Ligand SMILES: Cc1cc2nc3c(=O)[nH]c(=O)nc-3n(C[C@H](O)[C@H](O)[C@H](O)COP(=O)(O)OP(=O)(O)OC[C@H]3O[C@@H](n4cnc5c(N)ncnc54)[C@H](O)[C@@H]3O)c2cc1C
């Protein structure tokens with residue numbers, strides 16, 4: 001059992017964004033940037049993949065941050081400080097390839113800012129100049145700004161509605177940097193909704209800027225045993241949980257990935273409706 | 284209870300033993316095809332006694348030579364004849380840890396029952412069913428004791444994977460007095476027994492019961508531990524002080540066919556389909572949180588036990604039409620006979636000598652059909668079976684909304700990537716000196732089960748666990764290793 005040592009609600013607006021600090025010493029020790037855990041909140045629960053957003057190896061803790069988009073994440077959000085999660089498995093997935101590239105741009109969209117955080121940190125520690133672009137729909141949904149400032153050389157922010165810093169999308173800012181400011185970018189790392197990753201890759205591709213995209217497919221086991229997480233990368237089928245989650249963004253078939261993510265929509269809706277009606281927020 | 288009748292009649296012929304082979308009571312096929320309860324119900328005591336009475340107690344019992352772990356079949360059946368069921372169970376347990384499992388899932392017709400002397404004259408003794416009977420008898424009526432461990436040796440052993448092979452090795456090593464820790468990637472112990480083989484064939488309570496016994500004996504089982512990720516094999520030995528490691532992590536990586544349309548929505552590996560249903564209990568969605576689709580027309584590609592489990596699961600989830608698409612003929616179906624027969628009775632449709640060519644999709648990216656081609660059998664191939672060859676122009680489309688791919692599995696590359704010095708065979712499995720010693724190319728590290736042989740059987744995996752335990756014990760005493 002894994003105790004929730006601290007719970008922070010980043011945004012109470014739905015879908016709520018919540019962060020847990022979990023007691024998981026061995027996972028904290030083994031974790032490297034880019035890796036994730038699979039959480040089963042309760043015995044009848046689903047296996048939920050979530051990125052390790054931060055850790056404290058000495059204290060033996062990891063941080064996970066999630067948006068309550070469906071029944072399982074709503075259930076998870078109903079857990080309180082001091083509660084215990086039934087199962088946490090990890091760290092899973094391949095760590096990000098970190099070295100001195102030069103200038104690295106870390107793009108985080110929405111709740112994707114949290115998973116980009118450890119990568120920005122590791123890139124900076126490796127001697128890179130790290131420019132982070134954070135995008136949120138609106139000011140209240142912007143998370144991890146302070147942590148990202150610490151982890152980056154420079155931070156730029158966009159909001160869809162212009163309620164904070166600059167109105168626009170992360171892709172606008174990235175284009176501006178590359179095409180107007182003529183900043184030499186050696187690597188882009190992007191995490192966010194698939195549609196955003198697709199368009200970020202469309203910006204970098206003509207400039208031949210290497211781009212890592214961290215994919216969030218549907219998963220079951222997370223250990224390479226089921227193939228639920230498969231995507232087409234460069235014409236080949238890959239398993240995101242063991243071959244990824246990071247891939248060369250220019251090679252990913254995002255349309256297929258997005259279609260595959262919608263597989264369980266009716267079931268997810270059914271579960272979410274039940275969850276709203278009764279137990280989830282008191283589980 | 285169709286089978287019971289049929290077998291009863293088969294045994295009546297002239298020159299055959301007086302008591303016919305006792306059929307197995309089972310749920311009515313029409314009813315069971317829609318529920319997840321166990322299909323076969325087990326012998327009553329009376330039936331077990333009748334069946335046991337058929338055993339001739341041969342001077343030279345061939346049966347034992349057909350059992351991969353050499354169970355003393357003659358003796359345990361003799362003990363059933365004298366109604367000492369607990370002693371019969373103890374006799375089996377001298378060689379096999381999980382009789383309740385093997386009695387249910389062993390391909391007996393290829394093993395012990397194939398060489399039983401009675402098989403020459405007619406029907407062999409139903410050894411597997413008797414094995415199951417004594418195990419279930421004890422589970423129901425109690426009795427028997429938790430085996431005692433020898434005095435602690437002070438040695439620590441790590442086992443990677445809590446499948447049948449790992450559980451068997453853990454048992455033996457603990458009895459020898461070693462301290463055993465089993466590391467399991469998933470959140471339940473049992474390996475394929477919990478994630479693959481469905482409830483209707485092997486109730487999960489049986490596996491849980493056996494795992495509990497191990498824990499009571501002092502085996503520590505650490506769940507959610509993916510070795511190679513949270514810790515490497517080297518870390519287990521160098522930092523955590525394990526004196527030896529047994530790797531038995533199965534052959535879990537699913538193969539896909541490599542035909543167009545395989546990533547459409549509605550195409551699954553059998554592993555995903557079965558894991559959702561069994562391990563995650565998705566057949567009880569939304570009571571359990573993991574969803575599974577309830578498709579109307581499902582094609583399962585393949586002909587092994589895994590394919591039979593998948594197709595029968597599809598039926599139970601409500602499919603109107605559930606097909607097996609297999610490129611050879613019925614004689615070559617690798618599944619246990621009983622499973623094929625059960626599937627047929629339940630209404631599974633067999634498209635034999637048929638190979639898939641392409642998965643067809645609709646505009647939303649969902650499966651709408653499986654294009655197939657008819658095959659005929661040509662010359663024998665390496666496996667000695669006649670090679671299927673496509674009949675040109677025989678393409679046709681099977682209208683289905685889901686395709687489950689069940690054409691086999693291979694090894695997960697994770698441990699090779701993270702364990703320097705661990706040799707790999709050409710086929711991608713762990714290289715060992717031989718299957719008896721289980722010694723890998725890395726000192727102190729042993730391997731067995733599906734990760735060495737490729738997908739095989741529960742009893743072979745258990746046999747490997749037993750050999751590994753013996754050899755680990757010897758290594759801990761002598762420190763001797765082999766060199767290539
Ligand atoms: C490697 C990896 C790392 C991840 N890290 C994080 C993280 O740090 N924080 C976080 O909030 N989420 C993360 N996710 C996504 C997270 O796992 C899903 O949001 C969660 O499983 C949804 O479960 P649910 O039952 O609450 O929602 P569901 O009811 O299953 O889905 C609700 C909605 O979300 C969509 N959805 C479902 N699964 C996913 C998915 N995997 N990705 C995107 N959309 C999905 C559905 O299409 C649906 O519209 C990660 C996913 C992966 C594979």
Ligand SMILES: Cc1cc2nc3c(=O)[nH]c(=O)nc-3n(C[C@H](O)[C@H](O)[C@H](O)COP(=O)(O)OP(=O)(O)OC[C@H]3O[C@@H](n4cnc5c(N)ncnc54)[C@H](O)[C@@H]3O)c2cc1C
Nearest residue numbers: 444446448468474475479510532533732733739740741744
């Ligand atoms: C659906 C299905 C039906 C079958 N039906 C039959 C049948 O009727 N009769 C029969 O005899 N055989 C059957 N088999 C085959 C049989 O189940 C296997 O041969 C047997 O389970 C192999 O045992 P094992 O211990 O080697 O591996 P497994 O049972 O595969 O167990 C390996 C375990 O290791 C874990 N693991 C993997 N990687 C790691 C890691 N890195 N760290 C920690 N743990 C890890 C896995 O999660 C798993 O729990 C069937 C198989 C399947 C899939």
Ligand code: SF4
Nearest residue numbers: 350385389394395411
């Ligand atoms: S373990 Fe399997 S092969 Fe051996 S006696 Fe039992 S049923 Fe037969």
Ligand code: SF4
Nearest residue numbers: 338339341346399400
């Ligand atoms: S060979 Fe058959 S009849 Fe003879 S002892 Fe074995 S089970 Fe009994």
Ligand code: FES
Nearest residue numbers: 222224226227241
């Ligand atoms: S989630 Fe099962 S293989 Fe990746």
